[in-house]
Each structure stands twice: as C-alpha cells, then as structure tokens.
Amino acid sequence: MTEPLAIASKAVELRNAFDRARAIPSSARAVEQIEGLLSIRVSGDPYAIRVSDISGLATNRKVVAFPSSIPELLGVAGVRGGLVSVYSLAELLGYGREADQARWLVLCGVEESVGLAFSAFEGFLTVPLTQLYATDQRDAACARVKHVLRAGELACAVVSIPDILESIKRRCDSSRPSKER
Amino acid sequence: MWTFGRKIAAGFTLAFLLLLGIGGVAYRSITSLTNTSQLVTHTYKVLEDVAEVLSLLKDAETGQRGYVISGDDTFLEPYQTGVASVPAVIKDLRQLTSDNPRQQKRIDDGEPLIAAKLAELKLTIDMRRKGNLEETVKFVRAGEGKKIMDDLRRILDQMNREERDLLKQRADEAAAAASGTKSTIVFGTMFSLLFVTAAGLIITRSLSGQIGAAVQHVQSSSTELQSAASQQASGAKESSTAMTEITTTISELMATSRQIAESAERVAHVAEETSSAARAGDDTVQKTHESVSGIQRQVDLIVTHMLDLGKKSQQIGGILEIINELAEQTNILAINATIEASGAGDAGKRFGVVADEIRKLADRVGGSTKEIRLLIDEIRAAVNTTVMATEGGSKAVDLGARQFAEVSAALKQITELLGTTTEAAREIELSTKQQATAVAQVNAAVSEIAKASKETEVSANQTLQTAGKLAGLSRELTRLIQAPANA
Numbered sequence: 001m002t003e004p005l006a007i008a009s010k011a012v013e014l015r016n017a018f019d020r021a022r023a024i025p026s027s028a029r030a031v032e033q034i035e036g037l038l039s040i041r042v043s044g045d046p047y048a049i050r051v052s053d054i055s056g057l058a059t060n061r062k063v064v065a066f067p068s069s070i071p072e073l074l075g076v077a078g079v080r081g082g083l084v085s086v087y088s089l090a091e092l093l094g095y096g097r098e099a100d101q102a103r104w105l106v107l108c109g110v111e112e113s114v115g116l117a118f119s120a121f122e123g124f125l126t127v128p129l130t131q132l133y134a135t136d137q138r139d140a141a142c143a144r145v146k147h148v149l150r151a152g153e154l155a156c157a158v159v160s161i162p163d164i165l166e167s168i169k170r171r172c173d174s175s176r177p178s179k180e181r
Numbered sequence: 182m183w184t185f186g187r188k189i190a191a192g193f194t195l196a197f198l199l200l201l202g203i204g205g206v207a208y209r210s211i212t213s214l215t216n217t218s219q220l221v222t223h224t225y226k227v228l229e230d231v232a233e234v235l236s237l238l239k240d241a242e243t244g245q246r247g248y249v250i251s252g253d254d255t256f257l258e259p260y261q262t263g264v265a266s267v268p269a270v271i272k273d274l275r276q277l278t279s280d281n282p283r284q285q286k287r288i289d290d291g292e293p294l295i296a297a298k299l300a301e302l303k304l305t306i307d308m309r310r311k312g313n314l315e316e317t318v319k320f321v322r323a324g325e326g327k328k329i330m331d332d333l334r335r336i337l338d339q340m341n342r343e344e345r346d347l348l349k350q351r352a353d354e355a356a357a358a359a360s361g362t363k364s365t366i367v368f369g370t371m372f373s374l375l376f377v378t379a380a381g382l383i384i385t386r387s388l389s390g391q392i393g394a395a396v397q398h399v400q401s402s403s404t405e406l407q408s409a410a411s412q413q414a415s416g417a418k419e420s421s422t423a424m425t426e427i428t429t430t431i432s433e434l435m436a437t438s439r440q441i442a443e444s445a446e447r448v449a450h451v452a453e454e455t456s457s458a459a460r461a462g463d464d465t466v467q468k469t470h471e472s473v474s475g476i477q478r479q480v481d482l483i484v485t486h487m488l489d490l491g492k493k494s495q496q497i498g499g500i501l502e503i504i505n506e507l508a509e510q511t512n513i514l515a516i517n518a519t520i521e522a523s524g525a526g527d528a529g530k531r532f533g534v535v536a537d538e539i540r541k542l543a544d545r546v547g548g549s550t551k552e553i554r555l556l557i558d559e560i561r562a563a564v565n566t567t568v569m570a571t572e573g574g575s576k577a578v579d580l581g582a583r584q585f586a587e588v589s590a591a592l593k594q595i596t597e598l599l600g601t602t603t604e605a606a607r608e609i610e611l612s613t614k615q616q617a618t619a620v621a622q623v624n625a626a627v628s629e630i631a632k633a634s635k636e637t638e639v640s641a642n643q644t645l646q647t648a649g650k651l652a653g654l655s656r657e658l659t660r661l662i663q664a665p666a667n668a
C-alpha cells in the first residue's frame with residue numbers, strides 16, 4: 001500500500017510541475033522540435049498516431065452499421081453534430097476483426113471526416129523528432145507505416161494516417177459503381 | 182426280602198412249633214401211658230386186695246382148724262389177724278372198685294359170705310373152747326364152712342378174672358400208648374431233625390449268600406471308603422494348606438481394605454476440594470463467558486462497521502469511476518484542444534500549451550485515480566479479508582462461547598459428579614470399613630475352618646485307618662463265610 005507521505009509528496013510534485021509549466025516562457029517551448037503522438041494498441045500491438053494527422057479523438061460513440069461492400073467499414077457514428085464513417089483500424093492494418101470492442105475513434109480527413117476505430121488508447125506522447133525513424137518503403141507489408149518510434153525501451157510503429165485515408169478512398173472508389181456505364 | 186432275624190426267627194419258630202407239637206403229642210402219649218400204668222397198678226392193687234381177702238380168710242380158717250385140732254390159743258393168731266384185717270381190706274377193695282359196678286356187686290355179694298365164714302369160724306372156735314370137740318368136728322364135717330368158702334372163692338375168682346381182663350386190656354392200651362409215644366418221638370424227632378437240617382441249610386445258604394454279598398459290598402464299600410478317606414485326607418490337607426493361604430490372603434486383604442478406606446477418605450477429601458475448585462472454575466468460566474459475550478458483541482459491531490466500510494469503499498470506487506471518466510473526458514478534450522490548437526497556427530500555440538497542461542493534468546488525474554483505484558481495491562480486499570477474519574473470529578468467539586457454555590456445563594456436571602464421587606467415596610470408606618470388619622470376622626471364621634480342616638485331616642486319617650481295618654475285617658469275614666465252600 002502506498003504510504004501517506006509518498007502521496008503528499010506526489011501532490012507537491014504535481015503542484016510544482018503545474019506551477020513550473022505555467023512559469024516557463026512560451027519562446028523556450030518553440031525552440032524544441034517535438035511531435036505529438038497518440039499511443040494506441042491494435043489487436044494487442046503498440047502503435048502510434050501523429051496528432052497532426054488527425055482532427056479529433058472521441059470515445060464511446062454509437063456506431064450504426066449498414067450494408068457495404070467494404071469489409072473494413074464498421075458503420076457511421078455521430079460526432080460533433082455530423083455523421084462520420086467509421087472503419088476498423090485493425091482490419092485496415094491487416095489484422096482481423098478485434099475481439100474487444102473498438103470504443104476509441106480518431107477523426108481524420110479534411111473533405112470527408114473519417115473515423116478509425118481501435119480498442120485501446122494508452123496516452124499522449126510528446127517525443128522529439130529525432131526519435132522517429134523512417135521505415136523501408138520496399139516492404140509492402142509496411143505500406144501504411146512509414147516511421148517507427150524508438151524512445152528508450154519503447155518501440156512502436158507510427159501509422160500513416162494519410163496512407164490509410166488514401167487506401168480508404170481507393171477502396172471506396174473501387175467499390176463505387178461507374179456512372180459511365 | 183426277609184431279614185436275617187426274620188429268617189432265623191421263622192426257622193426257630195417252625196422248630197419250636199415242631200418241638201411243641203412233638204412235645205404235646207409225647208406229653209399226651211406219656212400222660213395216657215401214665216394213666217394206663219396207674220390203672221394197671223390199680224388193677225394190680227385190686228388183684229392184691231382180692232388175693233389178700235382170700236389169704237386172710239385162709240389164715241383165719243387155718244387158725245380155726247389149728248385151734249380146733251389142738252385147742253391151743255396160739256393157733257388163733259392167724260385167725261385173729263385175718264378177722265381184724267379183712268374189714269379194712271374189704272373197705273379198700275370197695276374204694277378201689279368204686280368205678281366198677283360189677284365188682285361192687287360182687288363185693289356186695291361177697292361181704293355176707295365173708296361175714297358168714299367168720300361167724301362159722303367163730304362158732305367153731307367157741308364150740309371148741311367150750312370143749313365140745315366132737316360137736317365141733319361134726320359141725321365142720323357138715324361142710325357149711327366149705328360151702329361158704331367155695332362160694333366166696335368163686336366170687337373172688339370172678340373178681341380176679343374181671344381184674345385180669347382189665348389188666349390185659351390196660352396193658353394193651355399201655356403198650357399201644359408206649360408204641361405211639363415211641364413212634365411219635367422217633368418220627369417227630371426224625372422229622373424235626375430233617376426239617377431243622379433243611380431249614381438250617383436254607384437259612385445258612387441264604388444267610389451265607391446275603392452276608393457274602395453284604396460282605397462283598399462292605400468290602401467294596403470299605404475299599405471305596407478307604408479311597409475316599411485317602412482323597413478326603415489329601416483334600417483335607419490341601420484344604421488346610423489352602424485355608425492357611427486364605428488366612429494369609431485375608432490378612433493382606435484386611436490391610437488392603439484399611440488402605441482402601443484411608444484412600445477413600447483421602448479421595449472424599451480431594452473430591453470436596455476439587456468440587457470447590459470446580460465451583461470456582463465455574464464462576465471464572467461464567468465471568469469469562471460474559472467477557473466472551475462482550476467480545477462477541479464487539480466483533481459483531483466490528484463486522485458491521487467493516488461491512489459499512491466495504492460499502493463506502495464501493496461508493497468511493499463508484500465516485501472514482503466518475504472521476505476517472507471525467508479525467509478521461511478531460512484528457513480527450515485536452516487532446517482535441519491540442520489538435521485544434523495545432524490546426525490554428527501560431528494563434529493556437531498558447532492555447533495548445535494550456536491544452537497540453539490540461540491534458541497532462543488529466544493524465545496525472547487519471548494516474549492518480551488508477552492509484553486510488555488500486556488503493557481502494559487494496560482497502561476493499563483488506564476489508565473483505567478483515568470481514569472474513571472478523572467473521573472467522575466471530576465464529577471462533579461463538580465457538581468459544583459455546584465451548585465456554587459446554588465447559589460451564591461440564592464444570593457443573595463435574596461439580597455434581599464430584600458430589601456424587603464424594604458420597605460414593607464416603608460410602609466406599611464406610612463400606613470398606615464394614616468390609617474390613619467383615620473380613621476380620623471371615624478371617625476368624627477361616628481360622629476356625631483351618632482348625633476344622635486340620636481336625637478333618639486327622640479324622641480322615643483315622644477314617645482311613647478304620648476303613649483299612651474294615652477292609653481287613655471284611656476280607657476275614659469273607660474268608661470265614663467262604664471257607665467251607667472253598668474247602
């Protein structure tokens with residue numbers, strides 16, 4: 001059991017950290033080349049998503065399924081007053097349907113908002129860009145992963161959201177019936 | 182079966198009856214013979230008197246003739262004797278023949294003739310005394326006297342024949358009686374001898390058989406008695422030895438009884454002390470039971486509080502879920518704010534910093550809620566463990582209370598049993614004292630029995646000697662009884 005003294009010192013530490021963050025001038029922050037990442041798990045494997053690639057994060061949204069020729073499409077969900085197509089990130093990454101409920105959604109896309117569903121969200125990471133390493137593009141299996149995060153013992157693939165969206169677009173285009181015919 | 186005395190008495194009775202019969206017959210024969218002999222003697226007396234009468238008359242006639250011839254008075258002596266004796270003889274003869282009427286008749290006929298003869302003799306003697314010899318001779322020659330004498334001889338001869346006949350008849354009767362008596366004596370004696378011999382043989386054989394069998398029985402019985410006496414002697418000796426051992430054992434038993442009485446007294450004393458201790462223990466147990474009841478109530482209160490604590494922990498968990506949810510939502514909002522800030526360019530940088538701080542704060546809140554959750558889980562686990570332990574303690578206290586109740590009941594029962602034990606120990610003490618007294622009496626009795634056993638041993642030895650003597654006597658008696666047969 002945690003001792004009361006340790007809890008009190010932790011409260012002091014939190015208070016000091018909050019005060020220190022408020023005390024650091026904003027110019028000092030801009031000098032640092034950092035990248036915001038969301039640490040997630042897809043079918044148990046660790047992945048990261050660039051915050052700059054997404055437009056929002058939501059959870060516990062009701063996904064209404066509808067018939068579609070795209071197997072990765074889970075349905076539509078209401079987010080921020082609009083309908084969002086929800087796809088299974090696991091299936092898009094080549095996994096099967098996840099056993100656990102994919103209750104987390106990352107919103108992405110500019111023209112059409114798309115939601116990528118996954119089961120576990122671990123946290124927000126702020127890492128230096130020096131800790132991101134480019135992957136070998138010749139490997140077809142890593143088509144949707146272009147960088148890998150290595151920070152100490154932590155190592156995970158960084159999902160390329162633009163490539164995911166491109167893949168979705170292609171699938172949608174291929175499944176859409178041709179008007180010329 | 183007849184007894185010896187009865188057989189001997191029967192034999193002697195028969196012999197006595199035979200002797201009595203023979204004696205009676207002989208007595209009757211001898212009496213008859215004696216009567217016949219008396220009658221013969223009587224007849225001889227009558228014959229003698231008849232001859233006496235005739236002789237006296239002849240003597241008187243002889244004296245008369247001598248006097249007549251000589252004239253000498255000396256010759257008159259026979260005459261005078263005859264005249265003087267004839268009446269007495271006639272009288273005797275009449276008495277002797279008083280039972281014979283014929284002889285009485287002849288005497289009646291003869292007496293006048295005798296008187297006439299005596300008168301004739303006197304007359305002639307008187308005539309001679311007067312000196313008339315010739316007339317006297319003439320008178321004699323006249324034959325008057327001879328005629329009287331002849332008649333008288335005829336009557337006396339009749340009487341004599343009568344008596345001779347009677348004599349012959351009575352001699353025959355006497356001979357017959359003597360012969361009968363002889364035959365009776367001879368045949369009766371022979372029959373008696375035969376009967377007595379036969380009875381003697383029968384009785385002897387019977388008695389020999391019975392006495393022999395009895396003696397055999399006596400001999401076998403004496404042998405058995407000898408054996409029994411020997412066994413009795415050895416048994417009496419063993420009994421005497423056993424009685425001595427019993428006496429020793431009873432003495433030890435007396436000592437043991439006294440020790441038991443003392444021990445029972447000590448047991449009663451200890452039981453009383455134990456009863457007091459048990460009552461004190463019962464009081465202590467009662468107090469302890471009350472304390473345990475108080476502990477039980479406190480434990481129940483603790484359980485209630487711990488259950489409340491568990492419920493409160495659950496409520497805290499629920500609130501923490503809300504805080505966690507709020508932190509998560511705050512985190513999401515901060516992330517979304519960060520995203521929006523980054524999309525807003527330089528204008529959003531300051532907002533992005535705030536959003537980042539909010540996100541960090543939400544992260545920390547989330548981490549703290551996780552720690553709080555862990556703490557609450559630990560508290561709930563501890564509460565559950567405490568509740569379970571307390572329930573276990575409550576059950577243990579219940580069990581202890583019940584066990585105290587059982588201990589109290591057991592102590593009460595022990596107290597009651599100790600009371601019973603005390604009474605029993607006192608009864609044992611009293612009984613053991615009575616038993617010691619009884620054992621002392623038994624010891625005295627056994628000592629007497631031991632003396633009696635020794636006396637019995639002596640008596641058995643005497644009996645053994647007597648049985649040996651009896652066996653010897655039986656063998657000797659058997660030898661005496663069987664000696665003729667063996668010879």
